[in-house]
Amino acid sequence: MSRWIGTANHGFASYAMEELRRLFTDIKFQQLSSGEVFSFEVPGDREQVFTDIARNEPIFLRHLQPVDRTMPITGDTDDLQELTDIVRHARKVFEGKRTAVHLRRVENSPFSYSAADTKAIVDAVLTEIDSESSLQQPEQILSLYASKDSLLIGWGTPRELLSDWPGGAVRFQREESQVSRAKFKLLEAERTFGLNLAHYSHALDIGAAPGGWTSLLLERGLQVTAIDPAELHPSLISNRRLTYLKKNASEVKFSPDSFDLLVCDMSWSPMQMCKLVLDLSDALASGGYAIITVKLMHRKPLQTIRDVMQKLQEVFEIRKAKQLFHNRDEITLLLEKR
Ligand SMILES: C[S@@+](CC[C@H](N)C(=O)[O-])C[C@H]1O[C@@H](n2cnc3c(N)ncnc32)[C@H](O)[C@@H]1O
Numbered sequence: 001m002s003r004w005i006g007t008a009n010h011g012f013a014s015y016a017m018e019e020l021r022r023l024f025t026d027i028k029f030q031q032l033s034s035g036e037v038f039s040f041e042v043p044g045d046r047e048q049v050f051t052d053i054a055r056n057e058p059i060f061l062r063h064l065q066p067v068d069r070t071m072p073i074t075g076d077t078d079d080l081q082e083l084t085d086i087v088r089h090a091r092k093v094f095e096g097k098r099t100a101v102h103l104r105r106v107e108n109s110p111f112s113y114s115a116a117d118t119k120a121i122v123d124a125v126l127t128e129i130d131s132e133s134s135l136q137q138p139e140q141i142l143s144l145y146a147s148k149d150s151l152l153i154g155w156g157t158p159r160e161l162l163s164d165w166p167g168g169a170v171r172f173q174r175e176e177s178q179v180s181r182a183k184f185k186l187l188e189a190e191r192t193f194g195l196n197l198a199h200y201s202h203a204l205d206i207g208a209a210p211g212g213w214t215s216l217l218l219e220r221g222l223q224v225t226a227i228d229p230a231e232l233h234p235s236l237i238s239n240r241r242l243t244y245l246k247k248n249a250s251e252v253k254f255s256p257d258s259f260d261l262l263v264c265d266m267s268w269s270p271m272q273m274c275k276l277v278l279d280l281s282d283a284l285a286s287g288g289y290a291i292i293t294v295k296l297m298h299r300k301p302l303q304t305i306r307d308v309m310q311k312l313q314e315v316f317e318i319r320k321a322k323q324l325f326h327n328r329d330e331i332t333l334l335l336e337k338r
Pocket residue numbers: 179180182183206207208209210211212213214227228229230247248249250265266267268276
């Protein structure tokens with residue numbers, strides 16, 4: 001038996017739970033923070049659960065934390081004393097590794113220390129046990145969740161926890177000249193899917209305006225063809241690596257294999273989007289990748305996603321399907337052209 005904390009985007013926890021229920025028949029849930037964070041118990045041990053989840057990663061599960069230790073919160077310095085004792089006893093987990101400390105809390109948790117204070121105290125113990133405290137590229141993460149009565153403590157690699165950000169809440173710095181917030185979605189997809197967009201040379205951006213995704217692709221050095229009947233941001237127009245077709249995507253045609261990357265963020269009916277992408281898919285070379293967002297328009301997202309994936313599989317292998325932190329009512333797919 002093992003206990004876990006699962007986190008989804010706000011309002012999507014029930015879908016993450018549904019996916020987990022399909023993975024583990026004997027599972028019990030408890031809500032920690034409405035619509036977003038929940039705990040669950042399953043019969044398998046931590047290694048078994050990590051393996052099962054890695055094999056069949058739920059789309060709506062943004063972050064996973066094992067509950068390796070539980071300590072009651074007293075609300076005074078005893079809490080830090082006990083936490084540091086637990087870390088010392090778990091020395092083998094952290095020794096010789098770069099370790100990040102993440103703290104999340106429910107509203108009104110009696111755990112009275114901020115993330116920065118907790119981190120400072122735990123960091124001193126990590127140094128003592130030959131671990132290197134580091135928020136950047138950690139090899140091990142100590143994940144703490146302060147609930148209403150107890151501190152739920154667990155650890156794992158960023159891969160096991162599905163993210164190297166607390167609760168999977170990826171933050172990017174907003175730039176002065178940023179064309180749209182949508183840029184964060186592509187940045188997050190690049191990180192989460194382990195891609196390097198600079199490895200591609202010719203991108204087709206369908207539904208490009210105002211141009212957040214196009215601007216990132218241009219920054220990465222690609223030649224970009226952007227299609228949208230709406231206006232692209234004026235700051236992009238003069239870029240010599242940009243071709244802008246101010247048209248509906250259903251009106252354009254390209255020679256086969258013109259692109260090695262196709263991106264599409266149309267916020268449109270999923271099936272219409274599928275048709276447009278499939279109609280233009282000849283333009284993507286075999287082995288090329290596509291990154292597309294799928295709008296979840298009605299009440300059955302899991303069914304919508306299944307239908308969309310089935311359709312796209314006519315031409316693509318589905319490499320990853322994930323609701324990213326920056327996705328609102330949508331998910332992001334990573335596809336490889338056959
Ligand atoms: C969410 S916005 C895209 C944001 C963009 N990815 C960015 O980073 O700024 C969706 C865009 O899709 C465009 N769009 C919708 N249907 C389209 C179609 N059939 N062909 C081309 N563009 C379309 C809309 O005009 C709109 O500008």
